[in-house]
Each structure stands twice: as C-alpha cells, then as structure tokens.
Amino acid sequence: MNDCKPYRRRFPISIIQHAVWLYPRFPLSYRDVQELLQERGIEVSHDTLREWNIKFSPLIAEELRHREPRRGSRWHMDEVCTTVGGVRHWLWRAVNEHGIVLDILLQRHRDTEAARTFLARLLGEYHIPATICTDKLASYGATIRELPALQEIDHQQVISTDRCKNLIEQAHRPTRQQERGQLGFRKIKRTQEFLNLQARVTNLHRHTRTIVPAHIRRSNQYRACQLWREVSAGVV
Known part of the structure; x- marks a missing residue:
C-alpha cells in the first residue's frame, strides 16, 4: 500500500477525515461516499477511499476513544x-447504562473462554462496575464466578425480550445495517477495525444526546452544528 503522504499533499486532512467519518457513520458503500464527495466537487476514487479507511481508521478510533468520558457503573453485555x-463469528459487545459502547470484539466461539477474554479486556480498560446485565448464556456466569475482581458485583440475567435489553440491542443496529450494505464482511482484521471506529463515531453522537435537552436537539441549527462537530472531532 502506498504511503499516506501523497494523500495529505493532494487532499486537505478535513476532506480525508470527512470521507473516513461518513463510511462508518451511515450505511454507505465506498462508491456511495465517492458520489457524495463528487456532488461537492471532490474527485476521489473508491479505491482511494478504501485505502484512506485502512490507513486512518485505527488512528481516528484511538483518538475518539481517549475523548470519551469514563463513566457508568452498569454494563450491558450481549453477543450476536x-x-x-463465509465463516461464522460471534460479535461480543458491551455498553454502559447510557448506551455508550465500551468495547466490541469478534471471536470464533461463544463459550466461557471467549467470555473470559472479553471481560478481561473490559476490566483492563474500565473500572469494575456495580452491575453487569447479560442474557441467559451460562458462559457469562461461569466467567464472573472465576474472576476475583467480579465476585462482589450484581450479575443480572435477563431474557431477550426484557426492556433492559433495549440498550444493547439498539447498539447492534448500526452493525447490522452496515453488514447488509456491504453484503457481508470479508476480513476479520479489517472488520474489527471498522467496528471499533463505528462504535467510537456512534458514541460521539450518543454522548451529545444524553447531555443536551430534547427541544434543543430538534432545532435544525443545532443538528447542523452537531454534524460539523462530529466531523471535526476525528482530526488526527
């Protein structure tokens, strides 16, 4: 792959970050993003857009992760x-009580070892929660009993139709939409990088919705300003 320096000389970083932001924020293909940019007089091929995403997605995701507030004492966990x-994988996801995605991990299995790996990642990044809500999968309970740091937490097992599952189920929706738009994912490393960026970009939108009153969010001026903030926040 070519070095990223030619892209920086030809295109301003604001255009690159906007193109990289569009792809995970909305269920668009590279050709869709190409057409949107062409409507604004920006001529760029879908191959270049793909290379931009491969090069800059991990950097932008890491930058956004450091800007997220470390809050929430209630975790909701689920796997789909x-x-x-062409190979079946399990997508493990955890969100807090505000709907902010804490972490997301693709794994081949849906067993105790996979649950232990995911929980260990979460504990290495966040403080120990007061409550963990999961479904009836026995692997969660076995892992929580094995990890000493989680012995005192309140583990709540809920059925899939319970209302407290809404937060985690809503968090799966952007991934499903993008999966249909791409006609399926192809490479596990690239898919993991894309999902990391998608989660961070979505968090940026969700975090604003939790702290701004509804009547202000409904104004056209506010929505336009927020769209610009989301684009600008990805500068690396």
Missing part, C-alpha cells in the same frame, strides 16, 4: 452471530 469471509 455474524459472518466474516
């Missing part, structure tokens, strides 16, 4: 089945 390159 997805196909990557």
